[in-house]
Amino acid sequence: MVSHDQLEQDEKETGRTEAFSDGVFAIAITLLVLELKVPSREVALAKGGLQQALLGQWAMYLAFLTSFATVLVMWVNHHALFTHIRRSRMPFLYLNGLLLFFVTLIPFPTAILAGYIGSGEEPLAVKIYAAICVAICVAFNLLWHYASHGGRLLDRRADMDQVRAITRQYYFGPPLYAVAFVLAFSHAIASLVLCILLALFFAFTGWVRKDHQAASLHRN
Amino acid sequence: MVSHDQLEQDEKETGRTEAFSDGVFAIAITLLVLELKVPSREVALAKGGLQQALLGQWAMYLAFLTSFATVLVMWVNHHALFTHIRRSRMPFLYLNGLLLFFVTLIPFPTAILAGYIGSGEEPLAVKIYAAICVAICVAFNLLWHYASHGGRLLDRRADMDQVRAITRQYYFGPPLYAVAFVLAFSHAIASLVLCILLALFFAFTGWVRKDHQAASLHRN
Amino acid sequence: MVSHDQLEQDEKETGRTEAFSDGVFAIAITLLVLELKVPSREVALAKGGLQQALLGQWAMYLAFLTSFATVLVMWVNHHALFTHIRRSRMPFLYLNGLLLFFVTLIPFPTAILAGYIGSGEEPLAVKIYAAICVAICVAFNLLWHYASHGGRLLDRRADMDQVRAITRQYYFGPPLYAVAFVLAFSHAIASLVLCILLALFFAFTGWVRKDHQAASLHRN
Amino acid sequence: MVSHDQLEQDEKETGRTEAFSDGVFAIAITLLVLELKVPSREVALAKGGLQQALLGQWAMYLAFLTSFATVLVMWVNHHALFTHIRRSRMPFLYLNGLLLFFVTLIPFPTAILAGYIGSGEEPLAVKIYAAICVAICVAFNLLWHYASHGGRLLDRRADMDQVRAITRQYYFGPPLYAVAFVLAFSHAIASLVLCILLALFFAFTGWVRKDHQAASLHRN
Numbered sequence: 024m025v026s027h028d029q030l031e032q033d034e035k036e037t038g039r040t041e042a043f044s045d046g047v048f049a050i051a052i053t054l055l056v057l058e059l060k061v062p063s064r065e066v067a068l069a070k071g072g073l074q075q076a077l078l079g080q081w082a083m084y085l086a087f088l089t090s091f092a093t094v095l096v097m098w099v100n101h102h103a104l105f106t107h108i109r110r111s112r113m114p115f116l117y118l119n120g121l122l123l124f125f126v127t128l129i130p131f132p133t134a135i136l137a138g139y140i141g142s143g144e145e146p147l148a149v150k151i152y153a154a155i156c157v158a159i160c161v162a163f164n165l166l167w168h169y170a171s172h173g174g175r176l177l178d179r180r181a182d183m184d185q186v187r188a189i190t191r192q193y194y195f196g197p198p199l200y201a202v203a204f205v206l207a208f209s210h211a212i213a214s215l216v217l218c219i220l221l222a223l224f225f226a227f228t229g230w231v232r233k234d235h236q237a238a239s240l241h242r243n
Numbered sequence: 244m245v246s247h248d249q250l251e252q253d254e255k256e257t258g259r260t261e262a263f264s265d266g267v268f269a270i271a272i273t274l275l276v277l278e279l280k281v282p283s284r285e286v287a288l289a290k291g292g293l294q295q296a297l298l299g300q301w302a303m304y305l306a307f308l309t310s311f312a313t314v315l316v317m318w319v320n321h322h323a324l325f326t327h328i329r330r331s332r333m334p335f336l337y338l339n340g341l342l343l344f345f346v347t348l349i350p351f352p353t354a355i356l357a358g359y360i361g362s363g364e365e366p367l368a369v370k371i372y373a374a375i376c377v378a379i380c381v382a383f384n385l386l387w388h389y390a391s392h393g394g395r396l397l398d399r400r401a402d403m404d405q406v407r408a409i410t411r412q413y414y415f416g417p418p419l420y421a422v423a424f425v426l427a428f429s430h431a432i433a434s435l436v437l438c439i440l441l442a443l444f445f446a447f448t449g450w451v452r453k454d455h456q457a458a459s460l461h462r463n
Numbered sequence: 464m465v466s467h468d469q470l471e472q473d474e475k476e477t478g479r480t481e482a483f484s485d486g487v488f489a490i491a492i493t494l495l496v497l498e499l500k501v502p503s504r505e506v507a508l509a510k511g512g513l514q515q516a517l518l519g520q521w522a523m524y525l526a527f528l529t530s531f532a533t534v535l536v537m538w539v540n541h542h543a544l545f546t547h548i549r550r551s552r553m554p555f556l557y558l559n560g561l562l563l564f565f566v567t568l569i570p571f572p573t574a575i576l577a578g579y580i581g582s583g584e585e586p587l588a589v590k591i592y593a594a595i596c597v598a599i600c601v602a603f604n605l606l607w608h609y610a611s612h613g614g615r616l617l618d619r620r621a622d623m624d625q626v627r628a629i630t631r632q633y634y635f636g637p638p639l640y641a642v643a644f645v646l647a648f649s650h651a652i653a654s655l656v657l658c659i660l661l662a663l664f665f666a667f668t669g670w671v672r673k674d675h676q677a678a679s680l681h682r683n
Numbered sequence: 684m685v686s687h688d689q690l691e692q693d694e695k696e697t698g699r700t701e702a703f704s705d706g707v708f709a710i711a712i713t714l715l716v717l718e719l720k721v722p723s724r725e726v727a728l729a730k731g732g733l734q735q736a737l738l739g740q741w742a743m744y745l746a747f748l749t750s751f752a753t754v755l756v757m758w759v760n761h762h763a764l765f766t767h768i769r770r771s772r773m774p775f776l777y778l779n780g781l782l783l784f785f786v787t788l789i790p791f792p793t794a795i796l797a798g799y800i801g802s803g804e805e806p807l808a809v810k811i812y813a814a815i816c817v818a819i820c821v822a823f824n825l826l827w828h829y830a831s832h833g834g835r836l837l838d839r840r841a842d843m844d845q846v847r848a849i850t851r852q853y854y855f856g857p858p859l860y861a862v863a864f865v866l867a868f869s870h871a872i873a874s875l876v877l878c879i880l881l882a883l884f885f886a887f888t889g890w891v892r893k894d895h896q897a898a899s900l901h902r903n
Contacts, residue, residue: 039701039705039762039765040762041259041262042262042701042702042705043705043708043709043758043762045259045262045263045266046266046486046705046706046708046709046710046713047709047712047713048263048266049263049266049267049270049709050266050270050709050710050713050714051713051716052267052343052347053266053267053270053271053274053347054270054274054713054714054716054717055347056271056274056347056348056350056351057274057277057350057717059348059350059351061351061354061355061358063358064358064359064362067359067364072364073355073359073362073364073367073368074367077355077367077371091344091347095337095340095343095344098263098340099333099336099337099340102259102260102263102336105259113759113886116759116762117755117759117886120755120759123712123755124751124755127712127713127715127716127751128716128719130716130717130719131716131719131721134721135721135733135737138721138723138724139724139727139733142724142733144727144732144733147733147734147737148733151737226333226337261479261482262482265479265482265483265486266486266706268483268486269483269486269487269489269490270486270490272487272563272567273486273487273490273491273494273567274490274494275567276491276494276567276568276570276571277494277497277570279568279570279571281571281574281575281578283578284578284579284582287579287584292584293575293579293582293584293587293588294587297575297587297591311564311567315557315560315563315564318483319553319556319557319560322479322480322483322556325479446553446557481699481702482702485699485702485703485706486706488703488706489703489706489707489709489710490706490710492707492783492787493706493707493710493711493714493787494710494714495787496711496714496787496788496790496791497714497717497790499788499790499791501791501794501795501798503798504798504799504802507799507804512804513795513799513802513804513807513808514807517795517807517811531784531787535777535780535783535784538703539773539776539777539780542699542700542703542776545699666773666777
């Protein structure tokens with residue numbers, strides 16, 4: 024038996040893990056803007072004006088947009104997982120830390136992308152980006168597997184159909200991003216577009232899952 | 244029917260969305276200071292001393308002040324909206340993400356402003372700034388419309404007069420900032436002043452609304 | 464009469480203001496480290512090794528330490544104020560925003576200090592630093608005056624002796640930092656030392672106040 | 684006697700200290716990525732391509748990884764301490780501030796490490812890194828000693844066996860990191876490897892402690 028005090032304690036523990044994770048996601052998503060460099064007056068003059076200089080940085084905006092969308096979708100998914108998780112354990116904290124490690128890394132491949140699109144080095148830049156995405160997907164799977172295996176850290180009231188639906192959906196992530204990684208060897212831009220589409224896919228499947236949840240609630 | 248557990252779950256969900264949003268607002272507002280560059284000793288010497296060098300950076304301070312005020316007013320408004328919102332849905336999270344996207348962008352047009360006031364390129368710098376403000380207003384409208392339409396995500400105890408008052412007030416934002424955007428084509432500084440006045444206007448209308456709320460409370 | 468729902472609503476509102484403020488304080492205090500620049504290998508070589516190059520940056524470490532201590536003491540004081548405050552109003556949010564404005568500014572005068580100690584321009588650097596400290600003290604007074612006047616936003620159970628003790632203590636801040644500001648005209652380093660001593664003073668008076676509070680609790 | 688109101692007040696106070704600390708940990712761990720510099724196109728060209736340029740930065744990645752793991756383990760330990768702490772006092776806030784001071788410093792020795800591995804100046808870089816780790820361990824000991832001495836700030840339901848186990852374990856930190864510090868005089872890389880092993884050690888002992896806790900719970 025687990026006491027009421029322990030339950031309260033558990034909620035407090037996942038609460039602080041969520042707060043720490045939210046902080047890391049919020050900072051990672053906000054730091055991305057530091058990659059948007061303002062062209063100096065000298066550069067603007069050389070390019071024929073500020074407008075030309077700003078438009079010439081399209082790769083930077085594309086990298087920013089892709090990374091923002093990716094981190095946002097990850098946050099939403101992290102948030103969705105934690106609505107089912109109620110208890111904490113040390114390995115869980117470190118698996119969450121592994122996930123956050125790759126999330127905080129994202130500004131680095133973003134900056135590589137922004138700096139090397141149009142340079143002939145895109146394949147490497149996109150490969151690095153896709154590799155980080157594969158790593159994040161694997162970390163999400165590890166975290167969720169640890170938490171949900173035998174209902175280890177789940178809310179006692181968690182709907183097991185939903186839990187299994189998340190597990191099934193999460194299996195798709197690593198192979199799909201691995202395809203993007205392999206594609207980068209021959210078609211860099213197509214691989215980057217696939218990364219964006221995958222972010223949208225995970226956004227959308229999350230959406231459906233939640234509406235289903237809302238619908239099942241209304242039936243009760 | 245919605246169960247008590249679900250109500251608690253809902254509160255927890257908007258709570259984490261607020262925490263994530265607060266993090267993003269807090270970081271965006273604090274990162275602005277990184278745009279305040281200290282003149283190097285060489286520059287200070289060339290300009291006739293540190294004081295002259297610092298005073299020569301007035302555009303930087305003006306841009307910093309405008310952006311700080313803008314983000315603060317946005318945070319207060321976001322905060323005011325969430326006092327009425329109690330439930331969450333996936334599209335709501337993404338609409339909130341869209342709003343945060345433009346909020347995290349603000350340091351970029353601020354840096355453009357700081358770098359190009361006095362360069363003859365002010366119109367473009369101010370246009371970009373005003374365009375981001377229009378986008379933020381539209382995102383606020385979308386978020387609020389989604390949450391309040393048919394009371395979808397509102398607190399069951401929300402005062403519908405107030406809800407409608409917010410809706411009416413929010414309609415003003417996009418056209419007013421659009422005027423600032425158009426004005427930037429001919430009068431850049433006047434457009435920037437209008438952006439500051441609009442921030443004050445939204446600060447002030449929020450103020451009245453809350454005092455009205457406090458007053459109506461005291462009548463009960 | 465104020466309903467129970469309104470009380471809950473109030474707690475939630477000050478809660479989010481505290482969370483936002485905590486975020487700003489935490490970021491401002493952590494961003495200070497970005498002012499600690501690592502000397503390049505070229506500079507280290509020119510100065511006779513990494514150790515000499517690092518020791519030559521003592522002004523940078525002093526500025527970092529002073530600013531860290533100042534922001535920490537401010538956070539503790541902000542935290543102490545909010546243990547007495549239970550309700551929120553729009554003007555209160557903007558006065559808190561004014562305080563946070565000056566807090567987020569701190570990395571800027573810190574960087575000026577770090578760059579100009581030993582340059583002959585110390586008086587100006589210290590004056591700017593002291594001026595920001597005066598502004599923060601004034602903002603603390605405005606915030607506390609607004610919240611405590613007639614008990615406007617205070618906890619109904621607040622100990623009025625303590626409230627008056629805070630009010631009295633806060634009056635000391637602006638004139639004491641004004642002395643530091645004036646002192647900077649003739650004795651820059653003495654003025655900076657006074658700023659550090661004032662931070663310690665406010666840390667210490669807060670300390671006594673709390674222990675008094677703890678003691679009075681044990682008597683109950 | 685302590686009233687129920689005071690208990691609630693206490694929880695609120697440690698809650699805000701945790702939130703502020705979480706913010707500082709989250710920002711410190713996320714700022715580390717700013718040390719990962721993208722080689723410029725010129726540098727990449729000079730080194731024979733982007734891949735060679737990126738691989739040449741292995742010291743930067745090693746420093747990043749070490750620091751990320753160190754901050755994460757510290758956060759988990761901080762988090763574990765606060766599950767036992769329920770009350771707050773002014774000296775406790777300043778001891779926590781001392782700990783956070785050294786935590787926010789970490790990006791600085793990390794940047795030194797990243798810049799000087801392979802330069803012949805590694806011993807100094809590793810000594811600085813190990814010295815900061817010693818300081819953090821001492822600060823952890825001071826914080827925990829203040830909180831746990833006579834159960835001063837502990838939860839009234841804290842398991843005293845566990846409290847003593849933490850105290851014993853924490854005594855190991857400073858001497859072990861001091862060994863790493865001394866080792867840096869003769870074997871810089873071995874010292875850095877020891878720092879990584881110590882982070883793993885503290886991660887692992889925490890792990891055992893928690894599982895023991897979970898096990899003792901299941902017996903109840």
